[in-house]
Amino acid sequence: METTGRIACHVALSYGVTVVGLALYAWSVLRRIRGEGEKIDALGRQAGTDAR
Amino acid sequence: MTELLRDIRLIAAKDLAVELRSKQMLTAAGVFGVLILVVFNLGFHPDERDPIAMTPGVLWAAFLFAGNLALERSLSMERNDGCILGLLVSPIDRGAIYLGKFAANLAVLLVVEAFLLTLHLLFFSMVLSPQQWLLLASLAFLGSAGYVAVGTLMTAVAGGTGHKELVLPLLLIPLAAPILIGAVRATTALLHGAGWGDLLFWFQLMLAYDGVFLTAGFLLFEFALEE
Amino acid sequence: MDSNPFLNLLKRGSNVAGSAALVLLCVHLYAAFFVAPEEVVQGAIQRIFYVHVPAAVNAFLAFIVAGIGSVAYLWNRGRAWDATAVASAEVGVFWGAIVLITGPLWAKPVWGAWWTWDARLTSTLILWLTFVAYRLVRELAGGGEKGARFAAILAIVGTLNIPFVRISTEKFRTLHPGNVAKAGLDPTMHKVLFLGMGTFFLFTLFLLGKRILLEELRDRRLAIELEGS
Numbered sequence: 301m302e303t304t305g306r307i308a309c310h311v312a313l314s315y316g317v318t319v320v321g322l323a324l325y326a327w328s329v330l331r332r333i334r335g336e337g338e339k340i341d342a343l344g345r346q347a348g349t350d351a352r
Numbered sequence: 353m354t355e356l357l358r359d360i361r362l363i364a365a366k367d368l369a370v371e372l373r374s375k376q377m378l379t380a381a382g383v384f385g386v387l388i389l390v391v392f393n394l395g396f397h398p399d400e401r402d403p404i405a406m407t408p409g410v411l412w413a414a415f416l417f418a419g420n421l422a423l424e425r426s427l428s429m430e431r432n433d434g435c436i437l438g439l440l441v442s443p444i445d446r447g448a449i450y451l452g453k454f455a456a457n458l459a460v461l462l463v464v465e466a467f468l469l470t471l472h473l474l475f476f477s478m479v480l481s482p483q484q485w486l487l488l489a490s491l492a493f494l495g496s497a498g499y500v501a502v503g504t505l506m507t508a509v510a511g512g513t514g515h516k517e518l519v520l521p522l523l524l525i526p527l528a529a530p531i532l533i534g535a536v537r538a539t540t541a542l543l544h545g546a547g548w549g550d551l552l553f554w555f556q557l558m559l560a561y562d563g564v565f566l567t568a569g570f571l572l573f574e575f576a577l578e579e
Numbered sequence: 580m581d582s583n584p585f586l587n588l589l590k591r592g593s594n595v596a597g598s599a600a601l602v603l604l605c606v607h608l609y610a611a612f613f614v615a616p617e618e619v620v621q622g623a624i625q626r627i628f629y630v631h632v633p634a635a636v637n638a639f640l641a642f643i644v645a646g647i648g649s650v651a652y653l654w655n656r657g658r659a660w661d662a663t664a665v666a667s668a669e670v671g672v673f674w675g676a677i678v679l680i681t682g683p684l685w686a687k688p689v690w691g692a693w694w695t696w697d698a699r700l701t702s703t704l705i706l707w708l709t710f711v712a713y714r715l716v717r718e719l720a721g722g723g724e725k726g727a728r729f730a731a732i733l734a735i736v737g738t739l740n741i742p743f744v745r746i747s748t749e750k751f752r753t754l755h756p757g758n759v760a761k762a763g764l765d766p767t768m769h770k771v772l773f774l775g776m777g778t779f780f781l782f783t784l785f786l787l788g789k790r791i792l793l794e795e796l797r798d799r800r801l802a803i804e805l806e807g808s
Contacts (some may be wrong), residue, residue: 502736505732505736506733506736509716509729509732509733510716512716512720512725512728512729513715513716513719513720513726513729514719514720514721515719519712519715519716519719522708522712522715523709523712523716523733525708526705526706526708526709526712526737527709527736527737527740529705529740529744529747529748530740530743530744530746530747530748533747533748533750534747537750553750557743557746557747557750560743561743564739564743565736565739568735568736568739572653572732572735572736575653575728575731575732576728576729576732578728
């Protein structure tokens with residue numbers, strides 16, 4: 301059996317990877333959504349200028 | 353029904369006739385399979401290798417990778433010369449095209465496997481009993497049928513990406529994992545003298561696999577052919 | 580704010596699921612460390628179980644949804660089905676990665692090896708590879724209708740493969756604490772486990788909703804760009 305410190309480290313890593321992973325993945329999706337939104341807005345503005 | 357069978361036979365005969373003339377799949381897969389056997393033989397010191405322990409893994413690795421190469425050639429043949437268009441405008445059901453190609457690919461792979469098996473037995477100076485031959489042949493048939501059933505469909509998918517040499521093994525090897533596991537376990541058992549009854553579980557698993565994926569290929573192949 | 584009711588529902592639904600998931604995550608983390616009793620044989624390392632198993636359940640669920648979405652897409656060619664399939668394949672790969680990382684972290688102290696080709700881990704790895712390839716097929720086929728179609732075929736075949744992979748790896752070899760261990764599980768442990776599954780399921784819903792929304796927005800942007808050029 302491993303030492304307590306080693307085990308605590310494995311448990312902490314597991315929970316850390318899960319929580320940080322979730323945060324990073326969610327953040328990347330939300331950021332891409334915002335990016336697409338901004339691009340659509342920019343295209344809309346450009347279309348407005350072109351029309352004028 | 354008779355029409356479907358006739359179409360399947362037509363497609364299979366066409367593919368086999370082309371293959372007999374060019375021998376592209378046979379040579380590519382055969383030579384590659386031999387290379388795999390040689391690599392495994394060189395990878396272990398002759399004094400330290402255990403034929404019974406090594407045979408299942410070496411043999412099925414050679415079968416799967418040789419099959420991968422054969423399947424890849426089978427599609428480039430159609431794509432290169434635009435033959436696929438000819439097939440698509442013909443009044444043949446897409447499912448029949450799939451089953452015909454499946455039959456032709458399976459026939460080619462079984463020939464290659466028979467050759468590789470003989471060579472392997474020579475390399476390891478092994479002798480199989482008649483029952484072992486029969487069991488191994490049934491395993492090779494059922495296993496290869498499942499592999500080619502998935503493989504024929506996946507070559508069409510991989511072909512659609514335009515990087516089929518790269519993509520095909522990535523798709524095929526994980527999908528064929530149950531076949532590989534079953535074949536290796538059953539081969540190990542039969543080399544240790546197991547009979548039909550002991551291998552029943554793996555035969556059933558492979559039969560089910562073959563049935564499910566042949567049906568899936570029959571139904572899904574048309575979506576892979578649309579342009 | 581948005582004219583499309585589907586997108587509105589998606590936005591609001593995923594926000595609700597996301598907020599609930601965040602709250603439940605705090606509860607779950609507390610429960611996993613302070614409510615669930617210490618396992619007698621394994622000790623503290625067993626607490627990894629409360630993220631590992633819920634992640635595995637959600638990964639398989641997402642793969643199955645990807646398969647169903649793909650069947651529906653080939654059936655009626657609705658872009659929303661394809662978006663569902665892409666989104667759940669990606670979410671499944673995410674949960675699968677969590678399973679494949681936490682599994683070895685648990686196995687090393689308990690079994691003495693990071694990777695043991697145990698049945699459950701092997702089957703997760705195999706299916707995970709299939710859905711990584713799904714992503715690759717889409718990208719190499721150049722996106723659009725063609726990539727969607729080819730990827731859908733792969734997702735369906737991959738989903739059909741799930742039972743075969745499970746059965747064959749189970750028979751191949753297993754060291755996994757399986758159904759027997761679960762039946763003898765302490766009731767409190769069971770509750771914490773279900774809390775974890777529920778929490779992660781809400782995250783799955785949140786991620787799915789946002790990811791589908793992203794697909795829809797991308798489509799809309801591409802349509803505007805096409806119109807402009």
